[in-house]
Amino acid sequence: MYEYAIAWEWMAFAVRWLHVTTAIAWIGSSFYFIALDLGLVKRAHLPPGAYGEEWQVHGGGFYHIQKYLVAPPQLPEHLTWFKWESYATWLSGFAMLCIVYYGSADLFLIDRSVLDLTQVQAIFLSLASLAIGWLFYDFLCKSPLGNHTWGLMAVLYAALVAMAWGYTQVFSGRAAFLHLGAFTATIMSANVFLIIIPNQKIVVADLIAGRTPDPKYGRIAKQRSLHNNYLTLPVIFFMLSNHYPLAFATQFNWVIAAMVFLMGVTIRHWFNTIHARKGEPTWTWLVTAILFIIIMWLSTVPKVLTGEQREKAAALSPIQQRFADDAHFANARDVVQTRCAMCHAAEPVWEGVHFTPKSVKLETDGQIAAHAREIYLQAGRSHAMPPGNVTGITPQERAVLVAWYESSVNEPKKENADAGH
Template identity: 70%
Template sequence: MTDFAIFWEWLSFAVRWTHVITAIAWIGSSFYFIALDLGLRKTPSLPPLAHGEEWQVHGGGFYHIQKYLVAPDFLPEHLTWFKWEAYFTWLSGFMLLVVVYYFGADLFLVDRHVLDIPSWGAILISLGSIVFGWLVYDALCKSPIGNSTTGLMVVLFGVLVAMSWAYTQVFTGRAAMLHMGAFTATIMAANVAGIIIPNQKIVVADLKAGRVPDAKYGKIAKQRSLHNNYLTLPVIFFMLSSHYPLAFATQWNWVIASLIFLCGVLIRHYFNTRHARKGNPHWTWALTVVIFILIAWLSTGPKLPTGAESIPSPQATLLMQSPHFEAASNAVIGRCSMCHTAEPVWEGVSEAPKNVILDNPISIANHAEQVAIQAGYSHAMPPGNVTDMTDEERAMIVAWFRESGT
């Protein structure tokens, strides 16, 4: 079973790698087309029905791009559809959620200090909240509120703030941040799969049948694409947040999550304005810096308990019965606890890395797999072996973990 733990770690790495690759492809194409759309120029030489054009240079060649709001009088046999990037980003992200948070629910998803629920209950809440997010968002877009771009954005921000708070009342701080990313990314991917691509297919079908496509389909798709554009940067923050306890493990983590949406909107507004050649709103950067300083200040508030220090999981209970546990635990406390504690004493370390506490036997047992992989099977921890962990101590950690049969 210990070999399975190593396999699972590599599976997590592979899924994470895939997720990053597909996200780069999706975000890259999204940013490119937003910039292209905003930078289109109207020229006297445009063909009938064309909305604008752009000349670009890249890779030693020149590109002449024209956009049609509905479609030209004819369509070529081959059309490139930009959709698979979004689909595989969501699928790989969901798989990562399953691999890390659902299979590791006792450690990463459930915090008994926040809400004492079984792992299966937390997983159901997770799945239900993601579906709930899309249903509420889609209903708002299709309601009369959806006719006002500004009004809709304000209401959506309210929904996101409410969800930021709600997630922190159910999950660990780390999982709460991650779920805000999943909640938002699901809306974005569903926009592509459920609205943007179907609307484009309706237009294509009308053209092939000799009908004049209704311009409303393009208008609706453009609104959803605009939302995706403004939501992208916050999603990236949430996906990175699990590495930074100051973002997820403080009392005001839900406020931090809410403010990140404002930062994302401000930054995208700057670039969208620049690409549309409507000026340089430098004030957006100034305001973003102010908000980010506020976020940093909020992160100095009271820290949240992780739940891993005092409540052993069923697996941890078995691990603590091992005859090697005392020696392994002493090695970890002696070599790791100066950083992995509520108040680190190692100079330059203000927070326990990833909010992992290793200053007591229960927490060490709860994090057994992480300890074994980071400090047993590999020499990743301590960093640079600054505390001089010996090979014998690493072997003891591996023996303890392997002996457990977990």
């Protein structure tokens, strides 16, 4: 069964590679069209129905682009749709959520010091939050509030802050930030799949039938595109945050998340204003810098657990208990405490390491058992840890870690075989 861990890790790597690739394509095209839209210039010579035009140069050639706000008089022979970038990004991201967080829910999704959930309960809450979040957002957009762009965005911001707080009350800090990214990305991709593309198809159908398209479909699509524009940078932050415990593993992680959404607005406002040729609002960078400094300060506030929370966190799941009870555990624990625990501790003692790497602590039996697979893959099967082998772990010690993990995961097979006899 240890081969399963290796195959699972490679599958996670492959899906992550796909997710990053598709995200680059989606975000790149999104940023390009926002800049293009804001940079359009109205000129007298434009054909009937054209809203604006722009000249661009790239790759040794010139491009002359015209935009029709509703639709051109006639449908062109070839029409390029921009939708699969969004769909592929969401699907690959959801696959990553399933592989990493649902597949290892006990380690990455659940934090018993926050809320003692079963794996099924945690996965159900995760899925429900994504679905209900989209329904609530869509309801707000279609309500009378949807006619007031900035009022709607203020309410949406309050909803995102509430979700940030809610996720940190249910999941681990790492999973909470990842879910904020997934929650926001679900809204963005659903905007494309359920609103923007269907509205464009209605316009195309009207053109084919010889009808004059209703301009409301363009207005609705543009509003959803505006939301996607301001949500993009926070999504990227939350997706990267799992590598930085100072962001997610602190007492005020939900406040940090709330400020990240604000930074997304200030940064995009500068770019949007520049692209629209309406000046250079340099004040947005000052506000962004102040928000980031506040985030840095909040990240230094230690997360304080009550006695009950510490007791829950120390409790092992049945799977973790199996690793702690294995005959090889004592030898593996000696290796980890000798070669790893000086950095992976609440207060690292290795020179230059001021914070626990990725918030992974390996000081107690429970902590070591909880991270058995990561220890096996990072320090047993590969030489990723310790970095540069700074602590001098030997091949024999790596073999001890491999023997411990493989013995533990093969134990159920042995028990079933014994039961058969």
